[in-house]
Amino acid sequence: MKHLSSYFTFTTAIALLFSFEPPSLHTPENFVQCLYNYPHITDSISNVVFTQTNSSYSSVLDTPIQNYRFFNLSGKPQVIVTPLDVSHIQATIICSQRHGLQIRTRSGGHDYEGLSYVAEVPFVVLDLINLRQITVDVENRTAWVQAGATLGELYYAISQKSKTLGFPAGVCATVGTGGHFSGGGYGSLMRKYGLAADNIIDAHIIDVNGNLLDRKAMGEDLFWAIRGGGGASFGVIVAWKIKLVPVPSTVTVFNVARTLEENATEIIQKWQLVANKMDERIFIRVDVKKVNSSEHGKQTIQANFVSMFQGGVEELIPLMQKSLPELGLDRKDCTETSWIGSVVFANVVLGGSSVNEAHEVLLNRTRFRERIIAKAKSDYVMKPIPVEGLQGLWRLLYEVPDGELEFAPYGGRMYDISESELPFPHRSGYIFHIHYAVVWREEGDEAAQRHMNWIRRVYKYMEPYVSNSPRAAYVNYRDLDIGVNNNGYTSYHQASIWGVKYFGNNFRRLAIVKTKVDPHNFFRDEQSIPTLSDEEN
Numbered sequence: 001m002k003h004l005s006s007y008f009t010f011t012t013a014i015a016l017l018f019s020f021e022p023p024s025l026h027t028p029e030n031f032v033q034c035l036y037n038y039p040h041i042t043d044s045i046s047n048v049v050f051t052q053t054n055s056s057y058s059s060v061l062d063t064p065i066q067n068y069r070f071f072n073l074s075g076k077p078q079v080i081v082t083p084l085d086v087s088h089i090q091a092t093i094i095c096s097q098r099h100g101l102q103i104r105t106r107s108g109g110h111d112y113e114g115l116s117y118v119a120e121v122p123f124v125v126l127d128l129i130n131l132r133q134i135t136v137d138v139e140n141r142t143a144w145v146q147a148g149a150t151l152g153e154l155y156y157a158i159s160q161k162s163k164t165l166g167f168p169a170g171v172c173a174t175v176g177t178g179g180h181f182s183g184g185g186y187g188s189l190m191r192k193y194g195l196a197a198d199n200i201i202d203a204h205i206i207d208v209n210g211n212l213l214d215r216k217a218m219g220e221d222l223f224w225a226i227r228g229g230g231g232a233s234f235g236v237i238v239a240w241k242i243k244l245v246p247v248p249s250t251v252t253v254f255n256v257a258r259t260l261e262e263n264a265t266e267i268i269q270k271w272q273l274v275a276n277k278m279d280e281r282i283f284i285r286v287d288v289k290k291v292n293s294s295e296h297g298k299q300t301i302q303a304n305f306v307s308m309f310q311g312g313v314e315e316l317i318p319l320m321q322k323s324l325p326e327l328g329l330d331r332k333d334c335t336e337t338s339w340i341g342s343v344v345f346a347n348v349v350l351g352g353s354s355v356n357e358a359h360e361v362l363l364n365r366t367r368f369r370e371r372i373i374a375k376a377k378s379d380y381v382m383k384p385i386p387v388e389g390l391q392g393l394w395r396l397l398y399e400v401p402d403g404e405l406e407f408a409p410y411g412g413r414m415y416d417i418s419e420s421e422l423p424f425p426h427r428s429g430y431i432f433h434i435h436y437a438v439v440w441r442e443e444g445d446e447a448a449q450r451h452m453n454w455i456r457r458v459y460k461y462m463e464p465y466v467s468n469s470p471r472a473a474y475v476n477y478r479d480l481d482i483g484v485n486n487n488g489y490t491s492y493h494q495a496s497i498w499g500v501k502y503f504g505n506n507f508r509r510l511a512i513v514k515t516k517v518d519p520h521n522f523f524r525d526e527q528s529i530p531t532l533s534d535e536e537n
């Protein structure tokens, strides 16, 4: 009954707002007409509206799709709008409500479950590909970055202005700042400076009524919510103002591989004890996968220790000798470079071609075009995984060709920030997080099922070794296996199943903010923050 009554409240509100329109008016043509007639358009909108019959529709929709698991799905948008300015977004928000369409906002298109461009309801994709302006203010150590800009574009723009300023966000150059910052955003500067979200000082968002709000106008509750709670539940983020952080002119990177025969398990055991406690200028990630061993002519498990240190090699070597001598890091494993060089290096590790590439490679938005299909999940580790736990994981990795684990250490600045400071709650007490991924190339349902089953089995296997009550997860590694909303109305109680995994005790405050800023739950998807009913409030 509760759901039914809130549904009626919703339709009544829409009817009051826009005068009653029968569903026959809910056609893409009427929506487009509404955009064309919208009164306050500052720049012609007719060049940025793509209906399904438009010859460019498919390329506009498909080019940013990063995971081919969502390539051929039926849930395609009725219309795609690629706004050039704020008025185009305002028109899309108002006209979508008037014509019974939902909105999915897309910045980089990296969402792990395709939520920024796939839906089972009539909807519009608002793709921010044209909103990519970046203004760097070196004097004040700040920058404004529009939400459609990628991390690569941001890092490049900063490096053009200063060699000693950087920004603590993710590695992958093609990730969008719109999704990434609003979900937290970690990278190799995390232990020194925290998350991207920890370094946001202002934002521009357009709310459900089409109002453009800055930090002051939106208030501290909404400003809190969009720094880690995901942007999609609250409105459309147009731009962020960020605090740039100092980086030394020389940093050191390495990527050292060790197989099981080269003591990978023992080194990882030690890594678990020290990686979150070391000097906060060092970040050592571990990537684990199955490889063909050249020496033994058979398969083995290989761990890659991928690192960035904010300093020179002379300082790094003794530091490693002290904390992780088991790795046997040698000077010749290390490369000294600039901070921006370290970003290029990190992208090469992710699958780019060469360390000697020009920094402009960071501007390439279609860099990883290999048609991979992928599924990922995440976990948080609070006490070191015992050796038999690791060995069981290795056995699972032998079963599929392309299973990958990534361990990313916390500590440092992450432990200084309280778990309620921002919606992202995974702070002190967490040693590292795990990113599980499986990648495949064969098309069709059978291959998909096989690989999805594998990663779900890994997740089940890991249960005794990771956080519980809740079993924490990272919203930027979105995983619909942990729970989904009903299309339409999900109670706060139902949504808590997945909500507390991502947000811990912050989930309730997110729902309170949501209820205040979008009471009729217009901005919604399979894992959007629910509104609170009167009883729950």
Ligand SMILES: Cc1cc2nc3c(=O)[nH]c(=O)nc-3n(C[C@H](O)[C@H](O)[C@H](O)COP(=O)(O)OP(=O)(O)OC[C@H]3O[C@@H](n4cnc5c(N)ncnc54)[C@H](O)[C@@H]3O)c2cc1C
Pocket (backbone or CB within 6 Å): 066, 104, 105, 106, 107, 108, 109, 110, 111, 112, 115, 116, 128, 147, 148, 169, 170, 171, 172, 174, 175, 176, 177, 178, 179, 180, 182, 183, 184, 185, 186, 187, 230, 231, 232, 233, 235, 236, 237, 238, 476, 477
């Ligand atoms: C290769 C790869 C590497 C990655 N590496 C890292 C990493 O190092 N660190 C890390 O933290 N994460 C990493 N991620 C995860 C990444 O942070 C998330 O996938 C992130 O959500 C992507 O943001 P996007 O804008 O590219 O995605 P999108 O698919 O465009 O959006 C993701 C979500 O945010 C919403 N959204 C997007 N833009 C806006 C906006 N302007 N206003 C409101 N809502 C919006 C979307 O609707 C959707 O719900 C990686 C992902 C990939 C694929």
Ligand SMILES: *[C@@H]1O[C@H](CO)[C@@H](O)[C@H](O)[C@H]1NC(C)=O
Pocket (backbone or CB within 6 Å): 046, 047, 048, 049, 050, 051, 053, 054, 055, 056
């Ligand atoms: C497709 O959409 C674009 C952008 O709105 C427009 O400029 C173009 O004329 C359209 N093409 C066709 C064939 O409708």
Ligand SMILES: *[C@@H]1O[C@H](CO)[C@@H](O)[C@H](O)[C@H]1NC(C)=O
Pocket (backbone or CB within 6 Å): 068, 069, 071, 072, 443, 444
């Ligand atoms: C998508 O559909 C096309 C055309 O039917 C097909 O050739 C392609 O293999 C499909 N791709 C995926 C990833 O399923």
Ligand SMILES: *[C@@H]1O[C@H](CO)[C@@H](O)[C@H](O)[C@H]1NC(C)=O
Pocket (backbone or CB within 6 Å): 137, 138, 139, 140
């Ligand atoms: C730095 O900030 C001050 C105060 O907000 C402002 O007056 C000044 O113009 C800014 N500097 C630059 C280079 O924009």
Ligand SMILES: *[C@@H]1O[C@H](CO)[C@@H](O)[C@H](O)[C@H]1NC(C)=O
Pocket (backbone or CB within 6 Å): 261, 262, 263, 328
């Ligand atoms: C592995 O560890 C053993 C025992 O600590 C050591 O003797 C050996 O040299 C190590 N092997 C490699 C390749 O580092």
Ligand SMILES: *[C@@H]1O[C@H](CO)[C@@H](O)[C@H](O)[C@H]1NC(C)=O
Pocket (backbone or CB within 6 Å): 291, 292
């Ligand atoms: C490893 O070896 C197998 C069997 O010889 C082969 O099919 C596979 O392509 C190889 N993988 C890599 C990454 O070289």
Ligand SMILES: *[C@@H]1O[C@H](CO)[C@@H](O)[C@H](O)[C@H]1NC(C)=O
Pocket (backbone or CB within 6 Å): 364, 365, 366, 367, 368, 369
């Ligand atoms: C971007 O990268 C892809 C894949 O490596 C390449 O094919 C393409 O030419 C690059 N684009 C530009 C503009 O450099």
